[in-house]
Amino acid sequence: MNVIIIDDESRARNVLGTLLREECTGITKILEASNLVDGVALIKNKQPKIVFLDVEMPQHSGLEILDFFKNEPIDFQIIFTTAYSQYAIEAFRLSAIDYLMKPIDIEDLKLALQKAKDAIKEENINHKLQNLEKAFQQLSLNKIALEIPKGIIFASHDEILFFEADGVYTKVHLNDGKSQLICKTLKHFSDQLKDKPLFYKPHRSYLINLKFMKEVVKKDGLHVVMQNKKTIPIARDRKDAFLQMINTSFN
The missing domain is CATH 2.40.50.1020 (LytTr DNA-binding domain)
Known part of the structure; x- marks a missing residue:
């Protein structure tokens, strides 16, 4: 099974890649991208089953991925990774999208990976991402995003x-x-x-x-x-x- 890691920090990509190679079974190839634009191109070309997607990246947040798949099916599972904000975590919980907090715990990684594998045939990731957008809109009533x-x-x-x-x-x-x-x-x-x-x-x-x-x-x-x-x-x-x-x- 192919997976893609999209993260602007090379160290974060290396750490997650090492954990996947050494601790997780069933992964045949790990691809990497340092930004969302390159990551989307890689997704469309290589068609991975699972994408590990950083939330906080320059230029494009990982949460903008839906904008790159207008009227296109999303047939891969997304596991968001984040080091920031209880606000973001609450939105993930509301939308049933899986996420991992950095630094990534190996047991959490294995659990998220197994859930993604189980969900691959459900083909409801578009719906989940739309729920995530709605969750952020709901929580944004008293929050503001500050891009640093x-x-x-x-x-x-x-x-x-x-x-x-x-x-x-x-x-x-x-x-x-x-x-x-x-x-x-x-x-x-x-x-x-x-x-x-x-x-x-x-x-x-x-x-x-x-x-x-x-x-x-x-x-x-x-x-x-x-x-x-x-x-x-x-x-x-x-x-x-x-x-x-x-x-x-x-x-």
């Missing part, structure tokens, strides 16, 4: 203090004191959160979570002091609208 160089962080809205423009990037400040530089513009997040009343754009360079405002200061203009003591200016042309929003929402 190593993959994706799924942050709760309640974990985000504010977004700060940094050229064509955005710095996301979290309530644990950490920040992440994301390869997306501030407009991307403004558009994504436009229906979330907790997030407000007081200035062209900032998008704040109103929940974490600590103080409004009237000195040299109008400013908001956030929970982490960061002072954020209120644009002059947004001052009246901001004060009206404060009076309406907090009185």
Whole structure:
């Protein structure tokens, strides 16, 4: 039986390949790809029975695999691998898609492999992947995906203090004191959160979570002091609208 490992980290591919060769039976060939595009081409060419697919990869997440098989049957079993986010794990559970947490445990690997073998004849992987998409849509009601160089962080809205423009990037400040530089513009997040009343754009360079405002200061203009003591200016042309929003929402 042929299997394919799709993972952008060569070490992760080597470790999983070694485990499969040394600990698992019935595998005749192990193929590898370092990104989803090359992996999909390999899948279509070699037609493996099982694909080990990393969730967090640059350019294309493993979760986007359905986009590459529009109107095409998916006749292979997918076992997702991930090192991140309880949020992602919950989505896998909701959709009945199998997954392995990194670092991969050999007993978990054997169990997942056996389940995949048992399910190969069911031919319901398309349905499972569609369920996975729905699960992520459901959970995204209070989560946001932050694409970092190593993959994706799924942050709760309640974990985000504010977004700060940094050229064509955005710095996301979290309530644990950490920040992440994301390869997306501030407009991307403004558009994504436009229906979330907790997030407000007081200035062209900032998008704040109103929940974490600590103080409004009237000195040299109008400013908001956030929970982490960061002072954020209120644009002059947004001052009246901001004060009206404060009076309406907090009185």
